[in-house]
Amino acid sequence: MSKLNSFISFFLVALFIGCTTEPPRDILTRTVVYEPTEKWMWLHGDKNASEEDLKARFTKLAQYGVTGVLIGGDHESMFRAAKAAGIEAHIWMWTLNRGDEYIMENHPEWYSENRLGVSCWDDPPYVGYYRWLCPTKVKVSDYLAEQVTALAEKEYIDGIHLDYVRYCDVILPRALWEKYGLVQDRELPQFDYCYCSTCRKKYEASHGTDPILLAEPSVDSSWIQFRYDQVTALVNRLSAICQERNKPISAAVFPTPSIAKQLVRQDWVNWKVDRLFPMVYHGFYNEPADWIETAVKEGVDALNGKCKLTAGVYMPDLSSDSTFNLALKKAKTGGSMGISIFGKMSERQFEILKAHE
Ligand SMILES: [Zn+2]
Numbered sequence: 001m002s003k004l005n006s007f008i009s010f011f012l013v014a015l016f017i018g019c020t021t022e023p024p025r026d027i028l029t030r031t032v033v034y035e036p037t038e039k040w041m042w043l044h045g046d047k048n049a050s051e052e053d054l055k056a057r058f059t060k061l062a063q064y065g066v067t068g069v070l071i072g073g074d075h076e077s078m079f080r081a082a083k084a085a086g087i088e089a090h091i092w093m094w095t096l097n098r099g100d101e102y103i104m105e106n107h108p109e110w111y112s113e114n115r116l117g118v119s120c121w122d123d124p125p126y127v128g129y130y131r132w133l134c135p136t137k138v139k140v141s142d143y144l145a146e147q148v149t150a151l152a153e154k155e156y157i158d159g160i161h162l163d164y165v166r167y168c169d170v171i172l173p174r175a176l177w178e179k180y181g182l183v184q185d186r187e188l189p190q191f192d193y194c195y196c197s198t199c200r201k202k203y204e205a206s207h208g209t210d211p212i213l214l215a216e217p218s219v220d221s222s223w224i225q226f227r228y229d230q231v232t233a234l235v236n237r238l239s240a241i242c243q244e245r246n247k248p249i250s251a252a253v254f255p256t257p258s259i260a261k262q263l264v265r266q267d268w269v270n271w272k273v274d275r276l277f278p279m280v281y282h283g284f285y286n287e288p289a290d291w292i293e294t295a296v297k298e299g300v301d302a303l304n305g306k307c308k309l310t311a312g313v314y315m316p317d318l319s320s321d322s323t324f325n326l327a328l329k330k331a332k333t334g335g336s337m338g339i340s341i342f343g344k345m346s347e348r349q350f351e352i353l354k355a356h357e
Pocket of ligand 1 (some may be wrong): 134135137194272
């Protein structure tokens with residue numbers, strides 16, 4: 001009996017100490033789980049909107065619970081209007097897919113070349129806007145570093161959001177094969193990048209082989225790894241620039257670590273960023289909306305707390321209210337910190353978003 005009493009006393013003391021010092025670990029964990037969902041949206045830049053229009057637009061988004069926006073391009077009035085409404089505003093920039101007039105006219109040598117020696121500069125794959133820069137080239141990295149530095153130093157920009165930070169799709173998401181009349185059950189040379197002279201020399205210097213001579217480049221793990229590392233090094237350089245300026249950096253990435261590596265050579269688990277927005281666009285992979293949970297979980301597990309993960313959803317595939325609602329729930333149960341919306345929403349869907357916790 002006395003043993004039991006002392007056990008109870010010890011338990012009460014432990015409980016008391018627990019309450020007065022720091023909460024036990026399970027309570028801390030629960031705090032994270034019950035945090036309200038962060039709500040983000042990708043917004044295209046709008047040069048022509050008046051200040052009144054912008055004020056009305058962002059006030060409405062704030063009322064619907066939107067907490068952050070990713071704004072395409074440096075449109076100062078949009079950033080200021082978002083912030084005035086209490087919304088965090090990051091700049092959404094295309095990173096390696098760059099058809100900018102300046103680069104196209106002055107630096108054709110910056111573009112990626114495929115295994116057939118064709119450059120994205122004069123013959124882009126799949127679509128006319130696929131103008132991929134080579135991440136291995138120091139001048140490309142310097143140029144992007146300069147741009148990110150300038151943007152991160154602007155007081156009205158709260159953070160940097162990288163998009164298209166990857167190689168060209170060596171394999172397209174399954175649902176797009178028919179659209180382009182392709183069967184991509186293996187890596188085809190015309191979509192396999194980058195075999196420019198910089199990449200070939202750099203790889204040969206470290207591995208002793210010119211990658212263009214590899215008999216089976218699609219299964220050569222060191223050549224695959226080399227390309228993951230080129231993008232990772234670029235991202236981490238841009239990340240360091242943002243970190244020095246106390247600006248968060250994030251990236252829109254392919255839906256899961258394995259799909260990202262296989263399709264576009266994005267090894268995002270090893271990126272030093274603050275947040276990742278995997279585009280869990282189930283329709284592109286011929287998957288049902290339930291798959292969002294599986295995809296998010298794969299990313300969350302692989303990251304193991306290294307950075308935040310916010311699931312990106314694609315509105316054209318979520319046109320019914322029930323599917324949209326399901327997508328929000330599946331992202332949450334998969335472990336996503338929040339949700340990011342791409343595409344147009346109906347008033348009803350805004351209401352669903354507002355009600356989502
Ligand atoms: Zn290259």
